[in-house]
Amino acid sequence: MNIITISREFGSGGREVGINLSRHLAYDYYDKEIIAEIAKNKDMEESFVERTLENQGWHNIPLTHHCSLSYFLQSLSIEVLLEQRRVIEEIAKVGRDFIIVGRNADTILQEHKPFNIFLCADMESKINRCRRRAPEGEDLTDKELIRKIHKVDKNRARTRDLISGSAWKDPEAYHLTVNTASWEIQEITVALADFAKAWFERPYR
Secondary structure (H helix, E strand, C coil): CCEEEEEECCCCCHHHHHHHHHHHHCCEEECHHHHHHHHHHHCCCHHHHHHHHHCCCHHHCCCCCCHHHHHHHHHHHHHHHHHHHHHHHHHHHHCCCEEEECCCHHHHCHHHCCEEEEEECCHHHHHHHHHHCCCCCCCCCHHHHHHHHHHHHHHHHHHHHHHHCCCCCCHHHCCEEEECCCCCHHHHHHHHHHHHHHHHHCCCC
8 A cells, every 4th residue: 555645835736736646646535535524423514624623723712711712622623633533544444545635644644654745835836826726705915815824834833743743844754845836736746656656666665
């Protein structure tokens, strides 16, 4: 079984790369499917699960007047994170080749020796990609988009620290880091596929 994990800065094209790479390699693909499974198992709305996983900053709620609320949200957040881990481990038990985007899957699945990719890009490229993929009706200014990008990435770093105690952008955690700014998705798909195949063919990894 070959596993590819894709960690990414918000707006760097991780989901697009993951989908195209899975098609190119004929691997199963998991991203929002994990959210759907968590929601089903926990009888929650998918939108609520997604917000909870993307906003691990619950513990930043001031404790002076909201102690019970803060404790409840932290407990709920941990419950969702544990269920996410269980779902990801169940996917691996199936034994099929797959790609998973985000979810700190590289740390959760480390015993399976996945090929771990980290995608990044300059801020201008991330803003442009966010605008192209923005839902209908969203009209954020550049300043608002930059604030959103920083917030999402900060939460991802915090979640990783909570799960593994490791730094989110630590280059030693990944086998390959790619700046997607100057790449077309199809170009980077082919390059990553070739690199991944070579990595999996190595006798020791």
